[in-house]
Amino acid sequence: MPGAETVTRSTAVDRLLEHRAGFLGALSSEPVGPAESAGRTLAEDLRSPRDVPPTDYATMDGYAVATDDDGARTVVGSVAPEDSPPRIDPGEAVEVATGAPLPERADAVVPRENATVTDDQLADPRLASGTNVIRRGTTTSADERLFAAGDRLAPRHAALLADVGIESVRVRRRPSVAIVATGTEIHEGRQPDRDSDFLAGLVRRWGGEPSAPKTVPDDLEAVESAITDAAASYDAVLTTGGTSVGAADHVSGVLADHDLLFPGVALRPGRPVTAALVNDTPVIGLPGKPIAAHTAAVLVVRALFVGRAAIPTTTVELARRVAVPDDGIEYAVPVVVEAGNEGREAMPLGHVDSSLPLYEERFAPGLVAASTRATLADGFVLTDASLESGETTEVVPYPVVE
Incomplete structure (x- = not known):
């Protein structure tokens, strides 16, 4: 003990x-679909069932080319997102739409607005490999662990589940x-x-x-x-x-x-x-x-x-000095973030110059703790030392911990 x-x-x-x-x-655990998964805690590791995307694809309308080729390319066809890509031989290119899969040899896309095509001949684009291309498996690779048991899913994660083809996840009651x-x-x-x-x-x-x-x-x-x-x-x-x-x-x-x-x-x-x-x-x-x-x-x-989660903060200047009462203690000083003369300022809520005048300079945690008006703060500053007026400080917004 x-x-x-x-x-x-x-x-x-x-x-x-x-x-x-x-x-x-x-x-106990139960299965839920992506739409019901937000806020739920996973009962088991969650792995990707496949490579996503399953092939390289274009991020812009244009022409798919192999950068190993030299000189002009002959445009031999076109590919839409729903198509299977044709093969291109050395010296060839294919017209592609955004989201279209690339032919096996192709490794770059010339944007339509930058392409010069005359009589089906695409002028040498001189592009680096990977330009305007999303590679196969960039989002996830097959059997990659996306989440560990005990992780909590957020609403945004439903997009990832849908993209990799996961229709059900097992979560804790x-x-x-x-x-x-x-x-x-x-x-x-x-x-x-x-x-x-x-x-x-x-x-x-x-x-x-x-x-x-x-x-x-x-x-x-x-x-x-x-x-x-x-x-x-x-x-x-x-x-x-x-x-x-x-x-x-x-x-x-x-x-x-x-x-x-x-x-x-x-x-x-x-x-x-x-x-x-x-x-x-x-x-x-x-x-x-x-x-x-x-x-x-x-x-x-x-x-x-x-679980253990990082606490994001926002950087602002402190509007007033706050002295802490004792060493060896971590203080959570409520603040209101407002517009100052040169950007955003954090006004300690409870300071005599704030809308809740409880202390002059020395932080009074007991008084702040008892006042429900302090719930009007935007967040708090965590500190174990006194803070100076104008000092750059990190504010924990309440929404990230509530």
Whole structure:
């Protein structure tokens, strides 16, 4: 069992990924067509059944030639995309349409607008081999692995499946995910449950099936029962609240009695996120503050559902200085990307000069974590050091992690 230390975000992700194969392997598989494959996780490797394209073909209207030949070529016919190509002998060329297969010897296409043809004689084109040609197998080669088991398919991948002739793929059943909000004030209706709905939305985006949200009071037996019952009935469990060190915070203690994966993450907002295996079911306890819960979900929990995925960023200049409170912590600073004097700027949402004035210069993750207005940010900057005004920085847009 990992020690009681707060781990880095990378370590937390690694520990979830170590158990992802078992998490997916417990899900039954089913066949789906390309139209239903978006967002689904593959149950097995997916290989190309053939070379695509099956032959070299022209990317422009013009004349197919063999660049090994010298001098003028005699044009001996024409080829359309639906035709089988004729053979050309040395010194010959054939007229081709875009998408037409090339004769066996041909290795370049002279664009129609650049060709000089007189009495069926094509002037020497002097082209390099491969000009205006797509080679056989450029898209895929026969038996090439296109995707590995555990990969998630995106809507765009349907084009590739159709192109290579794959009509059905075997995917995992969508995992069922229990969502449990802890807190007496939420359970009794004195405060709204601000986390469960967005967590359900994230689970759907990541290919899962969320449960109807459940609430439990701050009672040790109630929390323990809710977690163990959910772990027995669902493929994964997400809880919110109860992960700090207060007398009414019971989630961390319950998870510590099981196969603890990590007790906390050096990430703010989002530090009190903890995870364990409860009878082999992944249970992740998220903090109760909305932005903290969201940050921990998209930067840590997401890996369990989608695997290790690169996080694309966009480069902008920071509009205001932001000082970080402590060393050794990774901070997710929400920002709004807006037009500046010399291009785009990232205004820290929460800075006193923003539309959510919570801090002057020193980042206040606790205040930001509690304000749902911070959901109006366009993304966030990940940093473990203070940021200067005018500094070029990398913004993670929310759409790439949600």
